[in-house]
Amino acid sequence: MLKLRMFILLGIVAGIWGTVLADDVSDAHNDVGAIQELVREAYLRELGREADAGGLAHFTEMMQEEDRDAEWLSDALRNSEEGQRIIQARRQARRQAIAGFFAPHAHLAISLLLAIAVGVIISQVYKHTHRGMNFELSFMSTLVLLAPIVTLVMLYIRGDLVLSLGLIGSLSIIRFRTPIKDSRDMVFLFWTIAVGLGAGTYNWTVVIVSSLIMVPVVFVLYFVRYGRSNFADFVLVCVGSGTYPADQIQGILDADKHDVVVRSHEVDGDTWETVFELRGSGSGRHLIETLVSQLQSISCINKVSLLAPKLDLPV
Numbered sequence: 001m002l003k004l005r006m007f008i009l010l011g012i013v014a015g016i017w018g019t020v021l022a023d024d025v026s027d028a029h030n031d032v033g034a035i036q037e038l039v040r041e042a043y044l045r046e047l048g049r050e051a052d053a054g055g056l057a058h059f060t061e062m063m064q065e066e067d068r069d070a071e072w073l074s075d076a077l078r079n080s081e082e083g084q085r086i087i088q089a090r091r092q093a094r095r096q097a098i099a100g101f102f103a104p105h106a107h108l109a110i111s112l113l114l115a116i117a118v119g120v121i122i123s124q125v126y127k128h129t130h131r132g133m134n135f136e137l138s139f140m141s142t143l144v145l146l147a148p149i150v151t152l153v154m155l156y157i158r159g160d161l162v163l164s165l166g167l168i169g170s171l172s173i174i175r176f177r178t179p180i181k182d183s184r185d186m187v188f189l190f191w192t193i194a195v196g197l198g199a200g201t202y203n204w205t206v207v208i209v210s211s212l213i214m215v216p217v218v219f220v221l222y223f224v225r226y227g228r229s230n231f232a233d234f235v236l237v238c239v240g241s242g243t244y245p246a247d248q249i250q251g252i253l254d255a256d257k258h259d260v261v262v263r264s265h266e267v268d269g270d271t272w273e274t275v276f277e278l279r280g281s282g283s284g285r286h287l288i289e290t291l292v293s294q295l296q297s298i299s300c301i302n303k304v305s306l307l308a309p310k311l312d313l314p315v
């Protein structure tokens with residue numbers, strides 16, 4: 001009876017031990033399977049292919065024995081020789097895709113940027129070489145914006161006759177009423193339009209070379225005051241009372257050797273007014289210092305006025 005009980009107890013112990021060993025083996029198989037699945041997913045994600053037998057066994061053993069995680073596995077695959085080649089290939093593909101997108105349209109951007117740049121240069125040349133009192137800041141903005149707008153119109157047309165007629169028809173409804181007070185402003189407008197036409201037809205070299213020539217020419221004309229006359233016409237008005245001193249006035253005018261013409265002579269009772277037209281120096285300073293001061297010294301002259309009735313702007 002005792003022996004029977006011993007055999008039963010040994011059988012129970014053996015059964016329990018076998019169950020524990022089976023569970024351990026099952027858990028070990030499950031851990032290895034999970035690790036191998038992680039390795040396969042990492043290969044697909046990082047290298048874009050299925051894991052080979054050697055790599056699967058190597059990384060499974062590394063993760064199992066050294067307790068590595070999925071992040072280490074991704075870094076290891078990414079930093080491998082094959083991973084670096086794939087990364088470089090992907091970067092090259094992205095660069096080619098970007099270049100493929102922008103390459104067909106690069107000439108458009110170059111034309112617009114060139115037109116804007118030259119328009120800015122033209123506006124600055126206009127600002128630093130302008131004389132007169134009709135300077136407007138809005139005209140500088142016009143010079144900058146007009147060139148790319150003309151470029152855009154030329155890019156639209158590109159030899160299409162029908163489209164060009166349509167654009168002309170649409171632009172004809174716009175009525176421009178801004179007066180151009182200075183012919184020099186018109187020159188800058190034509191210069192800007194020419195730049196826009198050249199940039200819009202891809203004649204970039206012509207635009208750049210012509211601008212490099214035009215800029216110094218404009219500055220040279222500005223500094224030498226080209227077109228300014230050494231003489232200018234003035235109007236001399238003498239107002240006085242009493243006896244008209246014709247001999248004294250004529251003597252002063254003849255002494256300065258001015259080309260003098262009497263335009264009008266009015267008498268109102270004891271008061272008289274005489275208007276002369278004469279030619280003097282361009283600035284009129286000599287007339288003020290000599291002629292006007294001498295005329296004022298005559299006792300019967302009450303007022304002397306010197307006018308420069310020129311409607312054109314200074315150059």
